[in-house]
Amino acid sequence: MGLGIGLAACVSTWPTVAPQPYHRTASIEGAEPVGADECEVCHEDVHGHAPAPAYHEDCEACHGPGSVHADSEEPADIRYPSDSDCLACHDSRRSHLDWTGADHARGDVACSDCHEPHSQEPKQIRRVASGAALVRHAGATTQLCASCHVDVASRLELPSHHPISEGMIDCTDCHSPHESRAARLGPATERCSGCHQDHAGPWVFEHAPVAEDCGYCHAPHGAVAEALLETSQPGACLSCHTLPLLGAGHDPAAFVSRCTDCHSAIHGSYSDPHLRR
Amino acid sequence: MGSRQIGARLRLMACLLLLPAAGQAEEYEVRWSASLEAALHAIASQEADDDVTGFFDQYRFTPNKGTQPPVELGLTQASFDLLGAGEEPALRFRLSSPTSNLGITGSDHAFLNQRAWLFGTERGLFLDLRYRRLRTEDLRRFPDPTGSGSVITDLTSPHDRFYRERTGFDGTLRFRPQDRFEGLPDAFSRLGGEVELRGGYDVRDGQYQRRFLLAPRWLSLGQDLEQEVGTVGGGLLVAPAGLFTLALDVDHQRFREGAPTLTEAGLGGMPASSRSVGFVPDTDRTTGAVRIQRRFGERAALRGGFQMSVLEQVSDRTPDQRTAGLNDNQLLFTSANLAGDLKIIGGLSANAFFKYDERDNQIDRNTPLFNAGGGGQVDEFLDELRRTAVGGELVYAFAGRNQVSAGARGEWVDRDLEFVTNPTSRRILPANALVSDETEMVTVYGRTRLRPLRGLDVRAELGYRDAPKTGYAVELDDYLYGSADVSYTLPIARPAVVSGFARGGSGENRDFEAVGGQGPNPAGGRVDRDFERTEIFWGITATTAAWERTTVFASFFQARDLQDYDLVLSNQPRYFQDALPLSFMPDGPINYRSEDLGTILGTHYRFDERSDVGVSYTFNHIKTRYRTSGSGSGGIERVEGLSRIDADIHRVALRLGHRLRDGLSLTAGYRFDYFDDRSPVHGSGIVPPFDLSTFQHTVTFGVVLTNELFE
Numbered sequence: 001m002g003l004g005i006g007l008a009a010c011v012s013t014w015p016t017v018a019p020q021p022y023h024r025t026a027s028i029e030g031a032e033p034v035g036a037d038e039c040e041v042c043h044e045d046v047h048g049h050a051p052a053p054a055y056h057e058d059c060e061a062c063h064g065p066g067s068v069h070a071d072s073e074e075p076a077d078i079r080y081p082s083d084s085d086c087l088a089c090h091d092s093r094r095s096h097l098d099w100t101g102a103d104h105a106r107g108d109v110a111c112s113d114c115h116e117p118h119s120q121e122p123k124q125i126r127r128v129a130s131g132a133a134l135v136r137h138a139g140a141t142t143q144l145c146a147s148c149h150v151d152v153a154s155r156l157e158l159p160s161h162h163p164i165s166e167g168m169i170d171c172t173d174c175h176s177p178h179e180s181r182a183a184r185l186g187p188a189t190e191r192c193s194g195c196h197q198d199h200a201g202p203w204v205f206e207h208a209p210v211a212e213d214c215g216y217c218h219a220p221h222g223a224v225a226e227a228l229l230e231t232s233q234p235g236a237c238l239s240c241h242t243l244p245l246l247g248a249g250h251d252p253a254a255f256v257s258r259c260t261d262c263h264s265a266i267h268g269s270y271s272d273p274h275l276r277r
Numbered sequence: 278m279g280s281r282q283i284g285a286r287l288r289l290m291a292c293l294l295l296l297p298a299a300g301q302a303e304e305y306e307v308r309w310s311a312s313l314e315a316a317l318h319a320i321a322s323q324e325a326d327d328d329v330t331g332f333f334d335q336y337r338f339t340p341n342k343g344t345q346p347p348v349e350l351g352l353t354q355a356s357f358d359l360l361g362a363g364e365e366p367a368l369r370f371r372l373s374s375p376t377s378n379l380g381i382t383g384s385d386h387a388f389l390n391q392r393a394w395l396f397g398t399e400r401g402l403f404l405d406l407r408y409r410r411l412r413t414e415d416l417r418r419f420p421d422p423t424g425s426g427s428v429i430t431d432l433t434s435p436h437d438r439f440y441r442e443r444t445g446f447d448g449t450l451r452f453r454p455q456d457r458f459e460g461l462p463d464a465f466s467r468l469g470g471e472v473e474l475r476g477g478y479d480v481r482d483g484q485y486q487r488r489f490l491l492a493p494r495w496l497s498l499g500q501d502l503e504q505e506v507g508t509v510g511g512g513l514l515v516a517p518a519g520l521f522t523l524a525l526d527v528d529h530q531r532f533r534e535g536a537p538t539l540t541e542a543g544l545g546g547m548p549a550s551s552r553s554v555g556f557v558p559d560t561d562r563t564t565g566a567v568r569i570q571r572r573f574g575e576r577a578a579l580r581g582g583f584q585m586s587v588l589e590q591v592s593d594r595t596p597d598q599r600t601a602g603l604n605d606n607q608l609l610f611t612s613a614n615l616a617g618d619l620k621i622i623g624g625l626s627a628n629a630f631f632k633y634d635e636r637d638n639q640i641d642r643n644t645p646l647f648n649a650g651g652g653g654q655v656d657e658f659l660d661e662l663r664r665t666a667v668g669g670e671l672v673y674a675f676a677g678r679n680q681v682s683a684g685a686r687g688e689w690v691d692r693d694l695e696f697v698t699n700p701t702s703r704r705i706l707p708a709n710a711l712v713s714d715e716t717e718m719v720t721v722y723g724r725t726r727l728r729p730l731r732g733l734d735v736r737a738e739l740g741y742r743d744a745p746k747t748g749y750a751v752e753l754d755d756y757l758y759g760s761a762d763v764s765y766t767l768p769i770a771r772p773a774v775v776s777g778f779a780r781g782g783s784g785e786n787r788d789f790e791a792v793g794g795q796g797p798n799p800a801g802g803r804v805d806r807d808f809e810r811t812e813i814f815w816g817i818t819a820t821t822a823a824w825e826r827t828t829v830f831a832s833f834f835q836a837r838d839l840q841d842y843d844l845v846l847s848n849q850p851r852y853f854q855d856a857l858p859l860s861f862m863p864d865g866p867i868n869y870r871s872e873d874l875g876t877i878l879g880t881h882y883r884f885d886e887r888s889d890v891g892v893s894y895t896f897n898h899i900k901t902r903y904r905t906s907g908s909g910s911g912g913i914e915r916v917e918g919l920s921r922i923d924a925d926i927h928r929v930a931l932r933l934g935h936r937l938r939d940g941l942s943l944t945a946g947y948r949f950d951y952f953d954d955r956s957p958v959h960g961s962g963i964v965p966p967f968d969l970s971t972f973q974h975t976v977t978f979g980v981v982l983t984n985e986l987f988e
Binding site for chain 1: 332336337358360364366369371373375376390392394396409411413416418420469471473487488489490491495502504506512514516519522524526530532534541552553554555556557558560566568570572575578580582583584586588589590595597598603606607608610612613614616617618628630631632634636638640646653654655656657659662666668670672677678680686690709711712726736748749750751776778780791806808814816818832834836838840842844845846847848849850851861867869871873875895897899900901903920922924926
């Protein structure tokens, strides 16, 4: 259904958007400023948006001098804003403090790959069609992420998943696209405990992996096994734990079900060191 | 003005929030849109009941399933924009309701799964408000009692649904005085300050199925949750004369669980015990952070930060805590980082990072719960955790946006593990702990992003990790991984893109072993607990609008997870090693295999300027399988039988749209969802076994309105 709803969104709502082509960001040699009025002679709108919303001042502030382009009308004769152009104004934002070290910046993803400066969409999020095809009801931000991170998007439809493709949460509820995953401040569990406070403790008896990284057991983007478990039970447990033959109901002949059917307080407990209640 | 810039011109006196500093009324342009949709469902008979949670209800709850036919009527999408001069957005509102119900069939579950955003901007003031309501459901699970010897007592009702509903608001208000007020002192303006206030409130209720052994019975019951989360915070950001940017932030979170505490005695445990069941603590979390960034022109940048957070149990204590006198229970997190980038010469640059995390469990351990035996601590106690990560990378950029890089990163984890010291207690000894006190990992990698031809974009990474010490058996040593992403835009006039990705990794862990014998220095037989894992994931996608009226999309992906290790059995639980000689036995290899593959095919066709249609088919196949051959295999095979996952998911969607006139469009759609499950299912004495295989037909009719209708 992914594409159906994604394409359905095209119906009478927004047109299919072409894939983002590669644009040059280098300066145009010999170009002189011509002023925004000259640009608007041809560019009545830009992808349906006003060419220069007031907060972006004028065309050449971001695109550089436009005389060569105005004469030739060749797309190659105008430059597109680089990150430096954007950061010249947007540097001192809380969300941009770590941008230069962000994984996206390191991967040569430009601000304008994700943001459409001419758009009136919140945060100028660029609208894409290919992401919509992968995630059903997802918000514009998630569809944008999915258009590049196809591998992650394909996990979002597995039987156990966060309700992302249903539009109830977005990628940016957990991830900040403007920062480095490796150097991010805070413990690894912080992303999860922002919503799952009831699994964060502090426990009297705690399951050690819970204290370190939820990712030891869970695959947050989607999993074949229930509860976002990276490996279905009992494998998720037996890869670390040994199994007593006798006592504590662990005789294989006496197995009744999944490990967590008995060890139901698997994240931590206030009354049982064996995490059963 | 652009051709799409059509809107009603309204003269509005802005509200207080949006009042311009000059006190003048502004002329605003209003744009809005709304989509109303009715959905009629036909659902497989066993699920066509309001009391039954089916597979698709987990994330897309259908209200009123018991009615004939179930109908949803909802405002599925709405937007409202207030644009000022130069189309500068002053107010933007967005509403999205993937599942909603205005209640025309009598449901008391209106507006489920709904989100809304309100963004306001007015000269130095920025408002960002978010609202969310969502519902997720859990499938009812039961064990297979055959051969267990346990008596199963199911306290749930066949009418129980296990769900969580969450309703919440949160928002941010930012204020930049230099953008709002003219004539500020120059020194103040150069400070580049910003003040931010944040807050939120979230309510969650519902119940979940709890399953556990309460000897001699195995119990299933519904446990309520009534949770509230309140957050408040704020921050200050300054960028004096652009020299550096400094941000100070403080946040406080208050989490409360209002559901009553369950105890074994309350559930009929014999002998009656005051031990709590599924207790969730009330907590307060307070976090403070300082971050600083300094940019040295285009040549270099430096960033650093420090964060401290306290998570503390507050309010209610369990009966056990009260008996033990355990009142202080808190975790202290400390984190610091430093990172920098430097352009060395030409296209050559370098970057590096350092990160340090510390977790200090400050629970009061001078209580009987930790060292006095009789129901207290058994395994290792993680007192303090210190994690250090460093990395460095050299990057060479050439010929435009091509780059190659090589780097290394290391991670060291130092754990202070405390073990029970009382030899009369049941205790796991260090020789057989499942967590070791150190992790050491070093990874070297090469990475590239190349654009060798116009339209061709190649990204790839190849790395190797050496881990002399690992903390857990599933941490991989001798790990080789690689990834590649290739995208090619065909050199034709209309858009056509073919892209593919591949991910893979393989490694092992040979650090852990089970040590037989008795006492703190056991000298019995040793059994290796080697673990190996290989993951492969690849996919290919094609998108084209190569024809004037038609868009085609096709995607295929496949993921495999292969895990191999020995099942290790013991004659006794590990915590008897003080009292009894322990022996471990390898019981043959376990081979875990997981596979999922999927495909998405779709097309969109535009008949003319007024009408179009979208059709798609989505297929997912998912399967897991355990194989084992030892003496315990009978049990493992039975567990495998219970846990086996083997299913196909088919989804078909069709949707037609027709624009009657500017601002008024009609839509009609059809969806077919089919979940074909071949996994074993079990019931309880109360609830019969429930086959998860199910289907749903959904027919939708909608109308889309925009402001253009009234112009």
